[in-house]
Amino acid sequence: MLEILKSGGVWIIPIIACAVIATFIIIERFIYYRTIEKNEKQILSDIKELVKKRNFSGAKEYCRAVGTPLAAILGKAIDLHSLPISEIREGVTNEATLQLPKMERFLTSLGTIANISTLLGLLGTVTGNIEAFGVLGSGASMGDPALLAGAIAEALVTTAAGLVVSIPAIIFHNFYASKVNKKMIKMEGIAADLILLIEKLKSEANS
Secondary structure, three states: OHHHHHOOOOOHHHHHHHHHHHHHHHHHHHHHHHHHHOOHHHHHHHHHHHHHOOOHHHHHHHHHHHOOHHHHHHHHHHHOOOOOHHHHHHHHHHHHHHHHHHHOOOHHHHHHHHHHHHHHHHHHHHHHHHHHHHHHHHOHHHHOHHHHHHHHHHHHHHHHHHHHHHHHHHHHHHHHHHHHHHHHHHHHHHHHHHHHHHHHHHHHHHO
């Protein structure tokens, strides 16, 4: 395998660098998404129980301690509980907007790596073909076929390496982007339920 990579020439180096970075991003995002989804139902249940008891300060501290995007959004609703419902909804929407970049972190980089890897592979193909035609044009391949074989190997190996990096990067980029969209919709729905609970408590207090 190492010999095959060596035959890819100079362009195999940035492709390998892209592979290392893409692998780091994929693993880091996997761990992050698993972490923020852990005990989600229990967290929501605990927050609702505190709110039902009108322990808003305790609920806010709980949200800060959890530290997930969902907890931050719910914490904003709790923080604004004394304001009109319309202002609570606006505050929750603004908080969701602030949390989105945290959930999308590195996804743009992963998409860029997917594109760059393909282009680097293509560039290696072009330079390899240029070298191959140069060898043919000079007639050197007649005396040493290894020169022509080396140029062709560079063209093929860089193309394959670029695709090997690009394809998984595209798959995980799209998978994670879809996951973030679904997560945001779900969190907004959960926040809406909490706002309804706050509205109900307000109505009971005024009646």
